[in-house]
Amino acid sequence: MTTTFVTGVTGQDGTYLLERLLEEGTEVHGLVRPGDEAAPALRRRHPGVVLHEGDLGDLDALAALVADVAPDEVVNLAGISSVATSWAEPVLTARLSGLAVTALLESAYRLQESSGRPVRFLQASSAEIFGQPEVEPQDERTPLRPVNPYGSAKAFAHHQTAVYRGRGLHAATVILFNHESPLRPTTFVTRKITAAAAAIGRTGEGVIALGNLDARRDWGWAPDYVDAMVRALRHDVADDFVVATGRTHSVRDFAEAALRRAGVGDDWERFVTTDPRFVRPADASVLVGDPSKAERELGWRRTVEFEEVVARMVDHDLELVEG
Known part of the structure; x- marks a missing residue:
């Protein structure tokens, strides 16, 4: 059985991803904040999920948790979730949406090295990494030019994912444009x-x-974008994929x-x-994505x-x- 460790599991994307993985028979472990009010309801709806309380900003504890769970896959959806919050808490944003990703990548890499088995990693990136792009639409080759603390932290994490991919970790990113749901x-x-x-x-x-x-x-439907996440995570080749509607x-x-x-x-x-x-x-x-690569290589469609x-x-x- 595949074991997947998911951060941000009580959020919009985490909830849809959790449901998708459990339906597939995956053993899911999720990171939740201490006192997260959404956690009890999540446990009631999905008794099969294993939730671990932890602080994303405690990098040592985060690394220890990954080593203890020893997952086959790590999906990072956590961090500061909005641009407005990032302006109010820029240092915290850098720690949770940037440094914490590095800690997760390093933990996944060490687990792979010590266990002798591959560990897959997926980073949920954001269109905000493009900031003020000179071209429309934006694709995987568009230069990163963030204009706010949220985009800057996400850009750092995006680059770090590529660094660990170069080290031999199956580390992919999905560059998610705006996606919504109830x-x-x-x-x-x-x-x-x-x-x-x-x-x-x-x-x-x-x-x-x-x-x-x-x-x-560029607004899309969140469950569609979670489908792209799973496809990118399970794809034969780890890479970056823009997920958008193109409108x-x-x-x-x-x-x-x-x-x-x-x-x-x-x-x-x-x-x-x-x-x-x-x-x-x-x-x-204007942020508008070109999902051609995801459509071509992952078979994804909105x-x-x-x-x-x-x-x-x-x-x-x-x-x-x-x-």
Whole structure:
């Protein structure tokens, strides 16, 4: 039986990945923060998962845990999860999203050397590593030019993964462009929009305060992107793979689609406002990915388009409002 160690297992991607791996018969070990409120529910839903409490920032303890579990695969999904948080906690971001990845890579490499068996590693990278790209769309050869602490830490981890690949570790990355689902917390702008739209749709009152409405992103469906993760992890050759839709929409487009789905209609604009508090100090330019390599080499395809992603999220939040 394959044993997979997953960090960030209670997050959006971790939850979908956990379900996928358990369905395949994989023994899954997950890292959770002490006191993580999502952990008990996760244990109840999936009693087969083995959860380990630990601090991602405690690099020595993290290395010891990998050695103790001795997995066949390591998937790193953990770290600071948003650009806004990275501006508030830049040093912590560097430690959790950069240095911790190095500790995991080194641990996987040492396990491989001591056990004499291959250990596979997957790093969840981010489109934010491209920052201010000079080309559109971005692919695996696009230079890294991050413009915020989140992107910078992710870029460091991305480079480190390639370094360990050069040492003989089967270390792959998936460069994930924005991907959403009802599992997104409301601290993310997409879920903030859909939750607010659902409430407005039922009451006819309220407003969605947002930052740059013209910011454009390449939004996809999270379970599709988890499928790409598994494909990259299990691929014969470890490499970097952009996972994206190849299409962009603005924050304004997202808000309009959400409010219309919630039943607001043509009057949707009066429920949206710009708040300077939510404008980032520096924002990446248009990020749109070219998934051709993942499609060609991994056989990956997206299955859910932008409008349906928004619709599924709004429908979920409407159920919460009504229930």
